[in-house]
Amino acid sequence: MTPPDTSLAETLRPQAPAGTFRLFAAGDYAGLQEHLSVFGALDTGSIGPDFIGVLEASGLTGRGGAAFASWRKMAATAESGSAGILPSRPVVIANGAEGEPLSFKDRTLLANSPHLVLDGLLAANRAVAGSQMYLYAAPDSLAGVAGAIAERPDARRIRLVPAPETFVAGEASAVVNAIATGTALPLDKRRRLSEAGLKGRPTLVLNVETLAHIGLIARYGAAWFRSTGSPADPGTRLLTVSGPGPVQVQEVPGNAALGTILHDAGIDARALSAVLVGGYHGRWVRPLDYRISPSGPDGQAVRPGAGVILALPADQCGLAATARILNYLAGESAKQCGPCMFGLPAMAGVLHRIASGEPNPQLPRELDRLSKLVSGRGACHHPDGTVQLVHSALEIFADDVKAHLSGRCMREDGRTA
């Protein structure tokens, strides 16, 4: 493969990981020694603003859900940091709050490769000339991270902040709010965080997996990062795959085939009725030829979101499963914004009536009306994500909806029959 592009002397640099096994290459619960012997040292002190250009060349996108180009977020933060009469140095936050109940990848990463995340955080902080660094994650994860920080002198300035285990706790403005006030609720977004976030400073919030990739790109360069995945979706990403078997965290190339992912997880795609991709704000799809990628046509690509894959066995009712998820999402509304606080429970109620087989042909129309009503009306994307899930359920389980409206359920676990 192409030699990595880095300024480190050849002798200091162990071989870059080949293939798609990258983020866990240093082994289980890697300490600083294993980390350094596998990845080599990283001189974060030599990183400056030009690293943002390397990230741009790498094509790295955020691995927390929204899949923004990481370099753009960084460039915007760096720019606001140096703008104005009284420049204010940025804050960089590593976000490991994994609110998705089906996501385990971030805590797995923090437990096994904490040093890669720390490297990424230090590198990102240098690139935007930041003044303060935080790592925000569930208390269980923080204990391991604190141990990793104690192993190295360069990470002592990173402050650890516990994240509550709520669905919205990882939303970027909720992260900032949690650090500032201890309340992990989303904020109104009249101003961008990159302009005015924590204590009014330009604030960069990056997912911990995104930072781990940055820790590798800082060592091996953009060309190495792009040596797997596709041109539009380079590098690797972590997925949490759950279904009939035990939950697994997989590292897969960008633009990976859903069929391969299921196969590697030991799941027989023919025995499934549908697959939920992206998490509770994601989309149900049939387990056909989909690619997991943030870009691409709707019929061929499905967005990875928070990296969650849930396989639904053919004997389970997708409407009932979605109704349960919707109940959960309605309960996780932070109850700050009226349309979300009232609209989501209303949607959940209608979907439950459909799922339980109420023979009322008006119900899908009512669900559609409520979906349109809540869309785009909240301080965060919780209503929109919920609407996306419901839309995909009504589309993928259209035959089930018909059956339910006539008082039947096509699945064995349905209680409608």
Place this chain on the structure above:
Amino acid sequence: MSDTLHIDWTKCDGRGLCTELLPALLARDDWGYPVSRRSRSGNRTDVPIGADSLDAAADAVRLCPRLALSLVGERTSRRA
């Protein structure tokens, strides 16, 4: 170009004073909260305001009991 009326949903209590002042722009939803009658690419939190509604919108901003409304110029209304 036009300005927008930004609704801070975390403050709005849905009593609907703004919908009375700006009936051409805002309707009320099932629960009383303002709904933009127009939207710009799915964004219904920043309501586009024509020049003819600017004064009424400024009144709404001033009179909203929860200070949930603000006028944002076209250039600064884009959000992350």
